[in-house]
Amino acid sequence: MTPHSLEQLRRCTVAVDLGAARTRVYVRDTGLIVDEPSIAAVNTRTGSLIAVGAMAEGMAGRTPQHIQVVRPISGGTVVDIDMAQRMLRFLVSDKIRRAWRRKPLLRAAVCLPHDAEPLAQRAATETLTGLGARRVELVDTLIAAAVGCGLPVEQPEATMIVVAGAASTQVAVLSLGAIVAAEKVQVGGDAIDYAVVQHLRSRHELMLPTQGLAPLQRALCADPMEEGAEVRGRDVATGLSRTVMVSTEHVREAIHTPLTGVLDAIGRVLRDCPPDLVADLAERGVMLAGGSAVLPGLDRMIADATGMTVQIAEHPDTCAVMGLGAMLEGRVRPLHLDPLAT
Numbered sequence: 184m185t186p187h188s189l190e191q192l193r194r195c196t197v198a199v200d201l202g203a204a205r206t207r208v209y210v211r212d213t214g215l216i217v218d219e220p221s222i223a224a225v226n227t228r229t230g231s232l233i234a235v236g237a238m239a240e241g242m243a244g245r246t247p248q249h250i251q252v253v254r255p256i257s258g259g260t261v262v263d264i265d266m267a268q269r270m271l272r273f274l275v276s277d278k279i280r281r282a283w284r285r286k287p288l289l290r291a292a293v294c295l296p297h298d299a300e301p302l303a304q305r306a307a308t309e310t311l312t313g314l315g316a317r318r319v320e321l322v323d324t325l326i327a328a329a330v331g332c333g334l335p336v337e338q339p340e341a342t343m344i345v346v347a348g349a350a351s352t353q354v355a356v357l358s359l360g361a362i363v364a365a366e367k368v369q370v371g372g373d374a375i376d377y378a379v380v381q382h383l384r385s386r387h388e389l390m391l392p393t394q395g396l397a398p399l400q401r402a403l404c405a406d407p408m409e410e411g412a413e414v415r416g417r418d419v420a421t422g423l424s425r426t427v428m429v430s431t432e433h434v435r436e437a438i439h440t441p442l443t444g445v446l447d448a449i450g451r452v453l454r455d456c457p458p459d460l461v462a463d464l465a466e467r468g469v470m471l472a473g474g475s476a477v478l479p480g481l482d483r484m485i486a487d488a489t490g491m492t493v494q495i496a497e498h499p500d501t502c503a504v505m506g507l508g509a510m511l512e513g514r515v516r517p518l519h520l521d522p523l524a525t
């Protein structure tokens with residue numbers, strides 16, 4: 184995050200986070216205007232878009248044959264540029280769409296997962312240029328999220344951030360506006376959901392409907408002391424609808440395995456970090472962001488494994504796009520090192 188790159192970001196009018204689970208758009212002087220699932224429903228006969236965002240998500244698993252529910256972003260990468268553009272156009276309000284058409288030379292900032300492949304960078308850039316952006320600035324999600332959490336990233340002291348999203352979890356130690364050490368593991372909310380689905384299948388012989396996982400997650404989040412939650416699904420053998428009581432304890436055990444991948448990544452980042460910075464971290468602790476940050480017990484698990492305090496960001500799911508927003512509103516100032524100061 185050099186003064187030069189901050190200057191470039193200040194010229195952007197729109198910030199976009201194309202996440203595997205959710206798409207978020209921030210517009211300068213307006214704020215967050217889109218926070219919707221990265222999903223579209225398409226009529227395969229006519230090719231027309233039927234719904235996007237939450238409405239399309241509600242259709243998943245319930246559509247007739249000629250309607251297909253698609254995800255144009257997979258694993259944090261735009262895999263279907265045309266569909267991603269159509270989805271974004273649909274998600275932004277008429278007013279913004281008209282403004283973009285009137286002012287087709289706008290600049291956009293997009294956050295990308297740490298170490299994104301050149302192909303992923305190009306796909307994100309093309310998605311935005313197709314919508315009228317003249318120039319697209321790419322920002323590492325870890326830096327954007329750290330800014331969005333209010334961490335003093337530009338200061339010469341170490342801060343550690345863990346961004347637990349849907350497709351991946353990214354970990355970094357930052358100092359002086361740059362990444363000192365970072366890791367990305369393909370473990371996020373999706374892997375956790377998969378572990379829960381497998382648990383229900385093997386222990387209860389139950390197949391969960393597409394929409395069934397979120398209520399189960401919410402039940403566990405609402406009261407971590409709750410012994411269990413009732414889940415309705417389809418019996419694997421008979422195909423009939425059945426309700427079972429799922430124990431919170433057993434679900435926690437099932438998700439423990441994918442979560443150890445996150446702990447390993449944190450361990451590797453700490454090992455790669457210079458000792459002086461590790462000492463800073465011991466005092467400051469770890470900031471936990473991303474939609475999966477609120478997964479019950481994740482903060483305690485990280486605290487137990489590292490011996491550091493863990494704080495969940497105030498709005499963990501929107502940290503990255505809000506951080507980008509803060510940068511394009513000019514609320515982040517680079518540290519001015521005065522070489523003549525005594």
Ligand SMILES: Nc1ncnc2c1ncn2[C@@H]1O[C@H](COP(=O)(O)OP(=O)(O)OP(=O)(O)O)[C@@H](O)[C@H]1O
Pocket residue numbers: 201202203204205206258259347348349350351371372373400401404473474475476477478479500
């Ligand atoms: N209350 C909750 N409890 C547990 N998990 C949750 C909760 N709310 C959201 N999640 C999980 O958070 C994930 C979405 O996180 P986020 O919004 O950061 O995703 P994203 O930015 O689209 O993903 P990525 O960064 O991987 O591209 C989903 O997998 C979802 O299951």
